[in-house]
Each structure stands twice: as structure tokens, then as C-alpha cells.
Amino acid sequence: MALQISATNPEHPALLLELPWQLPLEEWPEHHLVPLPRGISRHVVRYARAGDEVVAVKELAERPAVREYELLRSLDRLGIPAVDPLAVVTGRTDAQGAPLEPVLITRHLGGSLPYRSMFETTMRPATMHRLMDALAVLLVRLHLAGFAWGDCSLSNTLFRRDAGAYAAYLVDAETGDLHPQLSNGQREYDLDLARVNISGELLDLEAAGALHPSVDPIEFGREICARYRTLWEELTRTSVYPAGKYHYIDRRIRRLNDLGFDVAEMQIAHSAGGDTVTFVPKVVDAGHHQRQLLRLTGLDTEENQARRLLNDLESWMATQDDYAPDAPPPGSRLRSSGGHPQAARPEVLAHRWVRDVFRPTVRAVPPDLRGSMDPAELYHELLEHRWFLSERAQHDIGLDTAVEDYVANILPKVRDALPPRADAPAPPA
Structure with a gap:
């Protein structure tokens, strides 16, 4: 069989043809590879350079490779955080004509780390709680979309920094199944697998001396279940309110917004006696603050980054002469009443903030000092440093001063601890 590259983007096959498909993945020359941290996998996985792209290449049998490729494409259409599928390569043979395993190719998720790389230095329990939060949110989002993972674990997840928290991305969909809706039994099965897998992975770290002594692996396995159930209940529970108390419904929707979710579809019904109203969120979409920030500024960020940037944007807008104090806050779909004829629209002020501030x-931060931090995460770090310096000085020291101090005193100390940049120049052949 001739070499075949199945891809959705017509540009990718030409770039991928430059890779040494006639060699088993374990034998690929170093000049094709990118030295990025890799997690544990049942398959051979390597990061490679294809043109200007950094891709993850995984060897596996043809049927599961094609199936996982299609599942990842479906998750992408549903807006689920997962790695981006690029292609499946089949018909590989070595120099003697012997068949080689097909490969699945996904785009490297910039700024992400497998969990084992995060434990190279002993991780504080508070940071581990944030990891569990991120994984619980990912599992809830998958289940809301009808995806049964079948192998939820830290090993099958990548984590990105997200304004003091983490965002979790699915990396391995090989065992997954997509349904119109999941039953309680399917969800509980996924949750039980997550509990067992996470406890086992943490026990492995404990045996290697890489786990904080106060961390109980079994308890952290149970924690993912508790966090998942709390979030699932908040997103899906039925609420019954007294008739006429419609602001209770608005309060419930605002609480969901604060968790980072929008209610895309809802059901409201009066009781037979007309004395109560039942409210049920029917479709809940994640990314509330992401969509607000993207609509206002064009910046595409993680959810917590978007929340932080929106707060800074609102504070900055209040200092502008053409800002209307009673105008809707950034991201609101409401329009100003027009009582301020000279006031600029929120979108205009937001784009000015991007141009003049963000x-x-x-x-102002040299690219070689940023490591793998994306612009939104870097801006969050600068805001945190400004707050710290202002608290110490007992007055606002300003963003420019914070940037100067951060570049001079903070970044040089942490540069070596940051993961390598995927866009670093390739080593010579």
C-alpha cells in the first residue's frame, strides 16, 4: 500500500511529507524532533517539527487511529478542550518494504505540560487541588456534550496555566464514545475510572518520592469525584421558586456565569396551581468569559485569563473621559440607555485598551524571557506583580514600573524552570 496522509487542511500533507515515515517512530533522527516534555503513553509518541508547526506523532493501529482522529474532530466542533487533530498517516513501510504502524498526528498544545513534568519539583497541595478542579471541569464538559471518556486520568490530560489556576485538555480519545446524551451509569463509570486512575498515578509518584508528604493519594482520587458532583449538580439541577420571583432565575443564571458557563437553553414551567415556577437549564455552554472577551477585544484566552482581563479592562475603562459610569459592564449584551451622548461604546474602549495597554x-517583556507563557498569562502575571509591589509600597506603583521590576528581578530567576518553547529554532541537521 502506498503512503497515504488523510488530513482536513490541504496544507498539512505537503508539510508532513518531509518527515521520515520510512522509519519506526522510535528511530526518528534528532533533527526532526522537538525536545518537549512527554507524558506516559501505551504507544510511542514523539514531538516533531513540520514546517512551522510542532506536532505530536503517535503510533497505533489503523482502526483506532482513524477512530480517534474522527472523535477529536467531533470534540473540536463541540468546542471541547482537546488536542487539535491534523492527520492520519497509513501505508507506511520501511526500507525493506515491511509494514510500519500508522500514526495519528495532532497539533502541539502550546504552553501545556503533562502532569509528571509538573511534579519534577514537589507540588504544593494547593496547586494539586487546582489540578483536580481543572480535571473535574473538563470531565463535566465532556459529559454535558455526551462524550464518555472511558479512561479519564492525569496521564491522558495536558494542563495549561490559566491566571493562577489550570485549564485541562483531553489528549487521548482512543477509548471514548460520543452519544446524544449520557446515562447516569455511563457518567458514574467514567467517574469511578477517574478515581482509580488518579489514585494509582499519585501512588506511583509517592513511591518515586515526588509527592508532597501531606498528600493522600486515595483521598485525592475521591476528591475528583466530589468536585465533579458539586459542579454537575449546580449546572443541571432543577430549581423551584415562588411565582413572581423571577429575579431568582436571573440570580441562578448569574451564578452559572460566575462558574464560567452560559445557559444556552432553558425550560421554565408554572405549577398546576400557579404558585411556583420550575427552572431547568437544558443546554449549558462553558466559556462565558472567554466569549465576552473575544467579542469585545478579539483576544482568545483561557476562561480564568478572560475573567482577569475583563476585570482589568473594566477598571481601565472607568479612568477614561468618554466612559459612561452607568453603561453596561464589559461583555454585557445590554446597551447603554444613551444618556451619555459623548460616551464611547464598550467595544471601542475595549479595542483602545488592547492597543494602548495590553x-x-x-x-515590553523580551520574548526570550517569556518561556512558554502566552500573552494573556504573561499579562496576568504582570498584574499579580503590580499588586504585590503596590501592597508593599502601600500605593499603586503603576503597570510600567511593575513590568520593569518583573523583567529585571523575576523572569531571570524562573526562566530555566519554564518548559521549553515549541517555537524555538530547530537544531542543525
């Missing part, structure tokens, strides 16, 4: 601040 971009100049990020560009």
Missing part, C-alpha cells in the same frame, strides 16, 4: 505591556 499589547504595549506584553511587548
Whole structure:
């Protein structure tokens, strides 16, 4: 069989043809590879350079490779955080014509780390709780979309920094199944697998001396279940309110917004006696603050980053002469009543903030000192440093001063601890 590259983007096959498909993945030359941290996998996985892209290449049999490729494409259409599928390569043979395993190719998730790389230095329990939060949110989002993972674990997840928290991405969909809706039994099966897998992975770290002594692996396995159930209950429970108390429904929707979710579809019904109202969220979409920030500024970020940037944007807007104090906050779908004829629309102020504040601040940090931090995470770190310096000085020291101090005193100390940049120049052949 001739070499075949199945891809959705017509540009990818030409770039991928440059890779040494006639060699088993374990034998690929170093000049094709990118030295990024890899997690544990039942398959051979390597990071490679294809043109300007960094891709993850995984060897596995043809049927599961094609199936996982299609599942990842479906998750992408549903807006689920998962690695981006690029292609499946089949018909590989070595120099003697012997068949080689097909490969699945996904785009490297910039700024992400497998959990084992995060434990190279002993992770504090508070940070581990944030990891569990991120994984619980991912599992809830998958289940809301009708996806049964079948192998939820830390090993099958990548984590990205998200404004003091973490965002979790599915990396391995090989065991998954997509349904119109999951039963309680399917969800509980996934949850039980997650509990067992996470406890086992943490026990392995404990045996290697890489776990904080106060961390109980079994208890952390149970924690993912508790966090999942709390979030699932908040997102799906039925509420019954007294008739006429419609602001209770608005309060419930705002609480869901604060968790980072929008209610895309709901059901409201009066009781037979007309004395109560039943409210049920029917479709809940994650990314509330992401969508607000993207609509206002064009910046595409993680959810907690978007929340932080929206807060900074609102504070900055309040200092502008053409800001209407009673105008809707950034991201609101409501419009101003028009009582301020000279007031700028929120979208205009938001784009001015991007031009005059966000971009100049990020560009003030030399690229070689940023490591793998994306612009939104870097801006969050600068805001945190500004707050710290202002608290110490007992007055606002300003963003420019914070950037100067951060570049001079903070980044040089942490540069070596940051994961390598995927866009670093390739080593010579």
C-alpha cells in the first residue's frame, strides 16, 4: 500500500511529507524532533517539527487511529478542550518494504505540560487541588456534550496555566464514545475510572518520592469525584421558586456565569396551581468569559485569563473621559440607555485598551524571557506583580514600573524552570 496522509487542511500533507515515515517512530533522527516534555503513553509518541508547526506523532493501529482522529474532530466542533487533530498517516513501510504502524498526528498544545513534568519539583497541595478542579471541569464538559471518556486520568490530560489556576485538555480519545446524551451509569463509570486512575498515578509518584508528604493519594482520587458532583449538580439541577420571583432565575443564571458557563437553553414551567415556577437549564455552554472577551477585544484566552482581563479592562475603562459610569459592564449584551451622548461604546474602549495597554505591556517583556507563557498569562502575571509591589509600597506603583521590576528581578530567576518553547529554532541537521 502506498503512503497515504488523510488530513482536513490541504496544507498539512505537503508539510508532513518531509518527515521520515520510512522509519519506526522510535528511530526518528534528532533533527526532526522537538525536545518537549512527554507524558506516559501505551504507544510511542514523539514531538516533531513540520514546517512551522510542532506536532505530536503517535503510533497505533489503523482502526483506532482513524477512530480517534474522527472523535477529536467531533470534540473540536463541540468546542471541547482537546488536542487539535491534523492527520492520519497509513501505508507506511520501511526500507525493506515491511509494514510500519500508522500514526495519528495532532497539533502541539502550546504552553501545556503533562502532569509528571509538573511534579519534577514537589507540588504544593494547593496547586494539586487546582489540578483536580481543572480535571473535574473538563470531565463535566465532556459529559454535558455526551462524550464518555472511558479512561479519564492525569496521564491522558495536558494542563495549561490559566491566571493562577489550570485549564485541562483531553489528549487521548482512543477509548471514548460520543452519544446524544449520557446515562447516569455511563457518567458514574467514567467517574469511578477517574478515581482509580488518579489514585494509582499519585501512588506511583509517592513511591518515586515526588509527592508532597501531606498528600493522600486515595483521598485525592475521591476528591475528583466530589468536585465533579458539586459542579454537575449546580449546572443541571432543577430549581423551584415562588411565582413572581423571577429575579431568582436571573440570580441562578448569574451564578452559572460566575462558574464560567452560559445557559444556552432553558425550560421554565408554572405549577398546576400557579404558585411556583420550575427552572431547568437544558443546554449549558462553558466559556462565558472567554466569549465576552473575544467579542469585545478579539483576544482568545483561557476562561480564568478572560475573567482577569475583563476585570482589568473594566477598571481601565472607568479612568477614561468618554466612559459612561452607568453603561453596561464589559461583555454585557445590554446597551447603554444613551444618556451619555459623548460616551464611547464598550467595544471601542475595549479595542483602545488592547492597543494602548495590553499589547504595549506584553511587548515590553523580551520574548526570550517569556518561556512558554502566552500573552494573556504573561499579562496576568504582570498584574499579580503590580499588586504585590503596590501592597508593599502601600500605593499603586503603576503597570510600567511593575513590568520593569518583573523583567529585571523575576523572569531571570524562573526562566530555566519554564518548559521549553515549541517555537524555538530547530537544531542543525
